[in-house]
Amino acid sequence: MERYLNHGGNVYHAARVTSRDPSEFCDFSASINPLGVPLAAQRVLQTAVGRIQHYPDPDGLALVEAIAGRHRIAPGNVLLGNGTVELIYAIPAAVNIKRGLIVGPTFSEYERALRLSNARVTSVLARLEDQFRPPLDVVLERVTSPPSFRSGKRRLPIDAVFLCNPNSPTGQGVSRNGVYRLLDAVKRQQGCVIVDETFVEFCEEKSVIRRAVSDDSLLVLRSFTKFYGIPGLRIGYAVGTEKRLQAIRNRLPPWSVNTVAQEAALACLQDTRYQQRTLRFLEKERPVFRRALERIQGFRVYPSSANYFLVELPGSLTSRQVQAALMERGFLVMDCSNYPGLHERMLRFAVRTSNDNSRLVKQLQHVVKAQP
Numbered sequence: 001m002e003r004y005l006n007h008g009g010n011v012y013h014a015a016r017v018t019s020r021d022p023s024e025f026c027d028f029s030a031s032i033n034p035l036g037v038p039l040a041a042q043r044v045l046q047t048a049v050g051r052i053q054h055y056p057d058p059d060g061l062a063l064v065e066a067i068a069g070r071h072r073i074a075p076g077n078v079l080l081g082n083g084t085v086e087l088i089y090a091i092p093a094a095v096n097i098k099r100g101l102i103v104g105p106t107f108s109e110y111e112r113a114l115r116l117s118n119a120r121v122t123s124v125l126a127r128l129e130d131q132f133r134p135p136l137d138v139v140l141e142r143v144t145s146p147p148s149f150r151s152g153k154r155r156l157p158i159d160a161v162f163l164c165n166p167n168s169p170t171g172q173g174v175s176r177n178g179v180y181r182l183l184d185a186v187k188r189q190q191g192c193v194i195v196d197e198t199f200v201e202f203c204e205e206k207s208v209i210r211r212a213v214s215d216d217s218l219l220v221l222r223s224f225t226k227f228y229g230i231p232g233l234r235i236g237y238a239v240g241t242e243k244r245l246q247a248i249r250n251r252l253p254p255w256s257v258n259t260v261a262q263e264a265a266l267a268c269l270q271d272t273r274y275q276q277r278t279l280r281f282l283e284k285e286r287p288v289f290r291r292a293l294e295r296i297q298g299f300r301v302y303p304s305s306a307n308y309f310l311v312e313l314p315g316s317l318t319s320r321q322v323q324a325a326l327m328e329r330g331f332l333v334m335d336c337s338n339y340p341g342l343h344e345r346m347l348r349f350a351v352r353t354s355n356d357n358s359r360l361v362k363q364l365q366h367v368v369k370a371q372p
Contacts, residue, residue, distance in 0.1 A: 014332055025327075026356055029334040031168070031199070031308040033229035034352040035281060038274040040267035041230060048260045056259040063266045067237055070269055077213040079245040082256040084198060084221045084236035085109055090251035091219065092117035092160075095192055095244070099156040101142060103134055103163045105170065105341035107196065110162040120156060125341035131302050132170035132310065134163070136178050143185050159191035165206055166199050169336050169348040171304025179208045187217045192244075194219045198236075199306040201227040201275075202282060206305070212239045219244060226307065227278065228268040233261040282307055282351060289357045293349065296364055310336065313345040316371050322347060325367045331360055 010029075011022040037045075060080040068075040081087035092100070092114050099120040102110050114121045124139045126132040143158050161182060166173030174182075183193050197220055200207045212220040223236040235257055238245060268274070290309060293301045298314025313322060319335045326333055336346040351357065 011332065014327055018327060020330075025330055025332050026352070026359065027332045028350045028352060028356075028360055029332040029348070030231065031226055031306065031348075031350040032231060033227055033278055033307070034350075034356065035229065035274070035278055037229050037264075038268050038271040040271040040274070041228070041264040044263045044267045045260065048263060051259050051263070054259070056255050056257060056262060058254050060257055060262045063262045063269075064237075066266050066269045071209055071239070073210065073213045073239065076242045077239055077245070079238045079240075079249055080257045080262075081236050081238065081252065082261075083225065083234040084196065084223045084238075086234075086252065086256060087221055087236060087238050087248065088194075088196075089113045089116070090248050091194060092119050094247040094251045095160060095219075097160040099158050100160040100162060101139065101158045103139055103161065103167070105132075105336075105339035106162075106164045106167055108339075110164075110194075110196075114162075119160075122158070123340060126167075126170060126172065127341075128312075131172070132167075133172050134165075134167060134174050134178075136174060136182060139182060140185050143182070143189060143191075157189050157191075158186070159189060161186055161191070161193045162196070163193065164196040164198070166203060166305040168199065168306070169308070169334065169339065169342075169346075170310050171302060171306050171308060173203060173206050173305045176206055176208055179206075180211070183208075183211075183215070183218055187215075192217045192219060194221065196221045198223040199226055202279075202307050203305040209239050213241065216241050216244055224265045224268055228265070228274075230261075230264060230268070233258075233264055235261040235265050285354055285357065286351050288354070289349075289351050289361075292357065292361045293364075296361065297368060299364075308348050308350045311347050311349060313347065314368070315345070317368070318344045319347045320344070321371075322364070322367055325370075326360075326363060329363050329366075331363055333360075 011025050015022045064075045064078045067078045088109055097119045100114045102123045104123045104125045111121050126135050186193050209220045212218045220239045225231040290301050293299055300312040302310045319337045323335045334348040336342045336348050337344040
C-alpha cells in the first residue's frame, strides 16, 4: 500500500498516478528555493563518491562548527539531525512532554510525534477572519490558565508549545518579541517552547536562535531543505542548551546524517552569493506572484513572510478539484483542505521562477474558466 503524506513535494506519487516521469512536473507543492541547488553544493555532490566508503562523522563536527560560526554561538549548542523531522520525533520523549500545545493550522508531524510519545495534545488555531495571524493572545491565555478537572480527571498543565515561525501553510509569523512573551509565560509553568524556524531565512528578523543557547526552556529547529533547495539530502539542526541537546542526542540513532549531506550543507553555508541572490529574487518575485494570483477571479491570497502563499478559492471550486486539474496539466500544488482550521477551498502555492509562476497563473485561469 502506498503511503502518501500530504506534505507537498511528492512528485513520485504524482508520477505513479498519471503514468508520467517525475521530471515532467512543475512542483509548486513544495516550497523549495527555485534557484536550484547552490553551485558550491553541486560541486560537492559531483566529487563525493570517493568519500562514501567511510562512515560519516557521527558528530558532523565540520558542519556543526560552521553553523555555530554563522550564528555566533558555541558548537556545543548545535545538534544535527536527518532533517528536522528526526529531531521533532525525538523531542517529546527527550523533554518529557506530558501535554503539548500546537499553534495551528500547521505541520502535522508535531502532533504525530507527541502522540507517539503518549503526550496529550491540544491546539489553538488561527482564524480566517484574522487572516491566519498566529493567535498569540489565545495561546498565552491557554498556557497560563490553571489546570482543572474535567469528567473526573485532572487536566494537566501545558508543558510544551510547538510554534512554526513563519508558519506553514499559512505564511504568517510571530515577531521575536512575541515569541519571547510566549516563552516567558511557558517558563512560569516549567515548560518549554519549540520554535520551528524552517522558513525563517526568508525573514531572519523573526529568529530567536541566539536566545536558545542560554535558555533551557527554548529549542529552535532549522533546516537546509527550503532555503538551500536540498530536500533529498535530509539535513537539519537544533539549537539549544547543551543539556537539552544531549537529551535529544540520546534519542537519535548513530550516523543519521550521511557524509554527502554534511558536506553539501557545509558548502551551502559558505555560498554567501547564493544566499544574497535568493533574498533579492524573493523580494522582487513574491509581490509580483501575489498580484498575479489576486487577479484571478474569486481568489483570495493571504499575507506571507515566507516563500509561499495560502490561497482561498472561490465558492465554485474545491482544492481537490483544482489540484487534480493542475496535476493533469503537469503542475503540482498543495491541497490544504485536511488541515484543522482550514477548509475544502484552500491551496498553498510556492513562489517559483517568474516563468514558472506565469505558467501556473495561466493554467489556473483556464481551470477557473472551465468550471460550470
